Amino acid sequence: MAEVFLRFKAHYGFQITFCNPYAGHEKGNVDYKVGYMRLNLFVPLPTVTDVQAFNRELLDRCEADWQREHYKKGEAISRLFEQDKKTFLYLPKTSFATCRYTREKTDGNGKFLIDGKHFYSSSPEWAGRELVVRIGAHTVEPFAPNGEPISAHIRMFGKQRTDSVYVKTTLSRLLQSPRAWRNSLIRKALPERLREEMDGLERAELKEVLQTMHDLSGRYDFDTALQAMEQAAKLGALEQCQ
Incomplete structure (x- = not known):
């Protein structure tokens, strides 16, 4: 400190x-x-x-x-x-970043470990690489060599092991390889009805639905996207959800 x-x-x-x-x-x-x-x-x-x-x-x-x-x-x-x-010094135009920076090595899936128990995802293309990670009181962010943030996570605490997945990069990876759907952490996080509907789709249909999930998550947020898609699944219109 x-x-x-x-x-x-x-x-x-x-x-x-x-x-x-x-x-x-x-x-x-x-x-x-x-x-x-x-x-x-x-x-x-x-x-x-x-x-x-x-x-x-x-x-x-x-x-x-x-x-x-x-x-x-x-x-x-x-x-x-x-x-x-009135007697204060002028403040800088940029606020102070209350955080610390570390270098962390990612595993074969692009994940890195913080505080001994908590795993965070970067992106699959950064697997097996050393990344600069910014650790704040509430957030954890890995950076690419050009200084651009790769992902952003809520910082986890406690003695139990956690595994935080960044939805945007995970969905992008699934769009490239829909076959990985069955083993993805996003699939496990879905409501049961939506998960069953997506499990029954053919590869091309699944890719279209994943693209919709990706687009809605970017436009709104992941939870809102899931709510809309779950409602569409109940109405039997999952593939028409936009």
């Missing part, structure tokens, strides 16, 4: 003054503020099912808290902050 902090410092151009070790009196005000936030925003202990949604809610609550009066200066904290902003 020291490397990320140094990049953060360089990006925004601020100076660092460290406190002395074992000298808590030098940062008592900071400790008090931490205690204030803990008592007012995290008691009772919240249950979080979506970290990003919780963080957005937390930011709104913090901004609302700025409307209270400063304990010493007798003015709203939000107004004092606006005064402080």
